[in-house]
Amino acid sequence: MKISSELKAFQARLGHDFARPELMMRAVTHSSVSSPTRPDNQRLEFLGDRVLGLVMAEALLFEDTGASEGQLAPRFNALVRKEACAEIAREIELGAVLKLGRSEQMSGGRRKQALLGDAMEAVIAAVYLDAGFDAAKAMILRLWGQRIKDVEEDARDAKTALQEWAQARRQPPPAYVELAREGPDHAPVFTIAARLKSGEEAQAQATSKRAAEQQAAARLLARLETEG
Structure with a gap:
């Protein structure tokens, strides 16, 4: 399956070359432009949320081995919430490659926090299905980076x-x-x-x-x- 130059550039920003590019295409397809032959990213979003949660829970346990559950929970929430996912999506310019219906494009869909957060979770799932948990974990840890170490300061909303x-x-x-x-x-x-x-x-x-x-x-x- 051939992909556009924009998607190739996105793969470089993401740090993952898809063996099955159709997974990436699905991850960036919003429901406003889906069809029977072009599925949207909602099911991938569901899976990606769980993959992200597992990676972050494990990362936080290793980052602070003495932290209690009460200390870890707000840090976890700060790292996996939609706002955090949308922030990462903006950094890798995910909005530029989203496939949107005309109404979403006209209403600024490429900049919407909820839409970007959902798409970021879908991309995580696409990497997981394409190359397995270790690949998804490596990508998440690379993209979230210093946020994991700094999260205690930002854990309270x-x-x-x-x-x-x-x-x-x-x-x-x-x-x-x-x-x-x-x-x-x-x-x-x-x-x-x-x-x-x-x-x-x-x-x-x-x-x-x-x-x-x-x-x-x-x-x-x-x-x-x-x-x-």
Whole structure:
């Protein structure tokens, strides 16, 4: 099976040459452009999530042999969540090779966090099916790299960290207010404000409420830390 020059370049960024390139093609095919002869990447996403989880669980155990389950769990969640997968996808320019329907292309699908995260998991599964667990593990450890060593600093998500900041100052938990929802139903963009009772506020936009809340919380935390 011949592949395009774009996909060859993607293989180089990924660090894996597919013996079965049809697996790579399936991994980058979104449901918006699938057909009976062109399956999408959803089943691969399901498998890739599990492969990633096993690799990260093992890596964390070896990285900190004295850590308790309670310490390992938030680190694990930080490494395997969709935001982390999407960040890796952006670094290897996965969005550039995604096969999308016209509506997804027009709505910025190549930049959507959820879509990129799902596709990254599908690519992991494709490598696993193409060359086995060791190949998938090597690729994951290479791409995640220093994040595994640094994860303790980033293990708490921004919303949790902001809530702890408020509690330490005897404030109620922050409120998350939806200020606007724009775009079509299949590709909405949410504007969310994170607000503290003391009056501080920060806003963010994202294609899901959860992502917008996390970004708003992160911005507010950064502002609070800068202000002392």
